[in-house]
Amino acid sequence: MSDPQKNDPQKNEAQMNKPSAKKSVKWGEAPKMSILDALYLPAIASGLATAVRHAVSGKATTRQYPEVEPEIPPNYRGVHRLNRDEAGRVKCVACYMCQTACPANCIEIIAAPAPKDDPHWKDRDKFPATFTIDELRCIYCGMCEEACPVDAIELTSIYDLTGMTREEMIFDKEKLLSVFDETVKSGQDPVRTNRGNLGPAAEVSPTAKGAPPPPGRGKSG
Ligand code: SF4
Numbered sequence: 473m474s475d476p477q478k479n480d481p482q483k484n485e486a487q488m489n490k491p492s493a494k495k496s497v498k499w500g501e502a503p504k505m506s507i508l509d510a511l512y513l514p515a516i517a518s519g520l521a522t523a524v525r526h527a528v529s530g531k532a533t534t535r536q537y538p539e540v541e542p543e544i545p546p547n548y549r550g551v552h553r554l555n556r557d558e559a560g561r562v563k564c565v566a567c568y569m570c571q572t573a574c575p576a577n578c579i580e581i582i583a584a585p586a587p588k589d590d591p592h593w594k595d596r597d598k599f600p601a602t603f604t605i606d607e608l609r610c611i612y613c614g615m616c617e618e619a620c621p622v623d624a625i626e627l628t629s630i631y632d633l634t635g636m637t638r639e640e641m642i643f644d645k646e647k648l649l650s651v652f653d654e655t656v657k658s659g660q661d662p663v664r665t666n667r668g669n670l671g672p673a674a675e676v677s678p679t680a681k682g683a684p685p686p687p688g689r690g691k692s693g
């Protein structure tokens with residue numbers, strides 16, 4: 473429950489007017505604009521001068537995307553994938569660490585108890601019944617993969633993500649697992665996957681061993 477006193481504007485103003493509060497607050501002055509600045513002419517002229525300078529220098533580079541695909545750095549953070557374990561199950565143990573760490577609040581998980589009578593799941597307490605990521609809200613910061621204790625969630629180098637509706641851009645568990653399947657098949661494991669003895673996902677995928685260098689893009693399934 474929120475503290476009603478905390479949200480009381482009158483009380484907050486009274487606090488700000490206390491002598492001790494006034495001493496600790498430094499008020500900045502907005503810079504004054506000249507008439508010329510207010511017409512934005514210097515800014516427009518400066519922008520044009522920059523454009524002309526680049527045009528005549530011969531050093532300007534125009535990316536011919538999508539005809540020519542860009543070179544993606546190996547540590548690029550693109551579309552997420554949910555990894556599978558050796559048994560092919562979703563590796564996620566539904567601990568909510570990624571959801572808690574996510575600054576954009578774009579991960580939603582519903583955990584379910586692992587079926588106790590199924591020997592396939594006897595080593596697990598929980599698994600994600602549902603797992604969704606809103607790829608449009610995501611800021612691709614990588615906090616989720618850093619927070620994951622079992623390296624179940626990773627960001628891949630897939631960048632060409634498109635969709636016709638917002639709903640299409642909310643990836644569910646099956647979609648995220650299909651990104652794992654696609655990237656493993658094409659040898660596009662994220663570099664962070666093979667970064668050493670930091671967790672189960674540090675093992676080199678058998679299908680990725682000896683695979684040619686990643687082409688820099690792939691399909692998200
Ligand atoms: S990359 Fe960052 S913003 Fe995106 S889901 Fe992970 S933690 Fe959230």
Ligand code: SF4
Pocket residue numbers: 563564565566567568569570571581619620621622623624625
């Ligand atoms: S992806 Fe990792 S951090 Fe997120 S709920 Fe699953 S196990 Fe926990």
